[in-house]
Amino acid sequence: MRRLLALAVGTVAGLVALFAYPTSRNATVEPSGSAVEAAPATQGDGSASSSADGSSDGSTDAAGGPDSTSGAASDGASGTTAADGTYTGAAVDTRWGPVQVQIVVQGGRITSADAVVYPDENGHDRQINAYAIPLLDESAVSAQSAQIDLVSGATVTSQGYVQSLQDAIDQAFS
Amino acid sequence: MTAVVTAPAPRRAWVEQVMGMPWSIHVRGAGAHDDVTARLVAAAFDEVRRLDALLSPFRSRSELSRLRCHEITLETCGRELRDVERLCRTALVRTQGWFDAWRWRDGFDPTGLVKGWAVARAARVLEPLACDVAVDAGGDLAARCVDADATWLVGIEDPADPSRLLATVPVGTGAVATSGTAARGSHIVDPRTGAPATGVRQATVVGPSILWADVFATAAVARGTSAVEWVHGLHGTSGVLVLDDGTTHTWSNPV
Numbered sequence: 370m371r372r373l374l375a376l377a378v379g380t381v382a383g384l385v386a387l388f389a390y391p392t393s394r395n396a397t398v399e400p401s402g403s404a405v406e407a408a409p410a411t412q413g414d415g416s417a418s419s420s421a422d423g424s425s426d427g428s429t430d431a432a433g434g435p436d437s438t439s440g441a442a443s444d445g446a447s448g449t450t451a452a453d454g455t456y457t458g459a460a461v462d463t464r465w466g467p468v469q470v471q472i473v474v475q476g477g478r479i480t481s482a483d484a485v486v487y488p489d490e491n492g493h494d495r496q497i498n499a500y501a502i503p504l505l506d507e508s509a510v511s512a513q514s515a516q517i518d519l520v521s522g523a524t525v526t527s528q529g530y531v532q533s534l535q536d537a538i539d540q541a542f543s
Numbered sequence: 544m545t546a547v548v549t550a551p552a553p554r555r556a557w558v559e560q561v562m563g564m565p566w567s568i569h570v571r572g573a574g575a576h577d578d579v580t581a582r583l584v585a586a587a588f589d590e591v592r593r594l595d596a597l598l599s600p601f602r603s604r605s606e607l608s609r610l611r612c613h614e615i616t617l618e619t620c621g622r623e624l625r626d627v628e629r630l631c632r633t634a635l636v637r638t639q640g641w642f643d644a645w646r647w648r649d650g651f652d653p654t655g656l657v658k659g660w661a662v663a664r665a666a667r668v669l670e671p672l673a674c675d676v677a678v679d680a681g682g683d684l685a686a687r688c689v690d691a692d693a694t695w696l697v698g699i700e701d702p703a704d705p706s707r708l709l710a711t712v713p714v715g716t717g718a719v720a721t722s723g724t725a726a727r728g729s730h731i732v733d734p735r736t737g738a739p740a741t742g743v744r745q746a747t748v749v750g751p752s753i754l755w756a757d758v759f760a761t762a763a764v765a766r767g768t769s770a771v772e773w774v775h776g777l778h779g780t781s782g783v784l785v786l787d788d789g790t791t792h793t794w795s796n797p798v
Contacts, residue, residue: 522700523723
């Protein structure tokens with residue numbers, strides 16, 4: 370699924386994939402407003418960085434729905450740049466349901482790219498969580514009794530490694 | 544397909560000490576014990592050693608050390624160091640200044656980013672292998688699986704007791720990076736003051752990129768308690784924070 374989504378987003382400028390992300394946990398479309406020039410109709414803090422901005426970005430509701438256009442004038446009348454507006458890519462079927470990527474173009478630049486998940490037949494929105502939430506081990510089980518493959522911890526120096534969990538696992542397979 | 548009881552897939556592990564830490568490479572699958580596998584693994588370690596020679600701040604004649612003492616300029620450096628420097632500038636922006644390769648030791652020191660970047664490069668050497676592969680450098684790892692349903696089960700160390708696990712997370716193809724203040728020799732500072740970071744004892748980020756998981760985990764520790772809210776903006780990641788008071792905070796963000 371991740372590859373399909375990456376393909377869908379990949380049709381948009383690669384730069385956008387770096388600097389513009391879906392802004393919220395819910396499934397509504399919210400242009401992330403990362404334009405350096407004039408702010409779009411919805412909120413935007415004007416920052417050029419990614420979605421890892423302060424949390425306030427995520428909670429603002431979008432003013433525009435999927436078909437709204439956010440800019441009237443277009444710089445690209447000659448056809449060499451895209452007219453301002455919101456563009457929605459074809460729906461791609463994934464095992465979580467159909468996914469579409471929607472971009473907002475302003476001043477000839479893509480200012481946001483959002484992956485929109487449409488509700489399934491039951492009307493419940495489905496989220497795509499690419500990675501599982503870590504499962505807290507309340508009993509702080511010793512590593513020996515858990516069938517783990519690898520260990521992630523704060524940097525292990527070569528001196529401390531000898532007693533480390535990872536060392537035990539490595540030895541089992543060396 | 545009939546259900547068949549199968550033995551666990553063949554698996555082999557190699558460990559070498561590079562960059563002052565143990566690097567583990569695990570290969571799981573039919574080819575785990577093949578000679579070609581062993582040769583590719585050796586080539587992966589060779590690449591990491593090559594990068595260490597170029598970029599170690601502890602080697603006086605590395606390209607990084609010569610840059611740091613102004614013997615050479617960035618423009619005359621090789622591709623690797625220029626790439627790393629550019630990535631550090633991107634990391635500075637993407638973490639709103641909380642990952643700052645210029646403000647934790649005197650001068651420019653990309654060490655905090657080089658480890659994740661080197662793990663990715665080692666993993667790339669191993670890409671031709673038609674097996675499940677994992678590269679773990681001192682607790683930061685990149686993994687991939689051939690089948691969509693296969694996973695590596697990753698245990699996250701309890702910062703209060705490294706012989707115990709805080710949590711587990713299954714990873715198919717992706718990365719897990721953990722930064723913390725508890726480990727001996729941890730150098731994560733608040734870039735604004737230069738003082739050791741407080742508030743977050745350990746941060747683990749799970750995501751598609753080991754380089755960015757490493758950067759984000761480091762930035763989360765540098766941020767302190769503001770990381771609790773910040774991580775919810777890291778789309779396409781999951782993870783767990785352990786605060787100084789022992790409370791834990793997990794997340795899994797949609798793409």
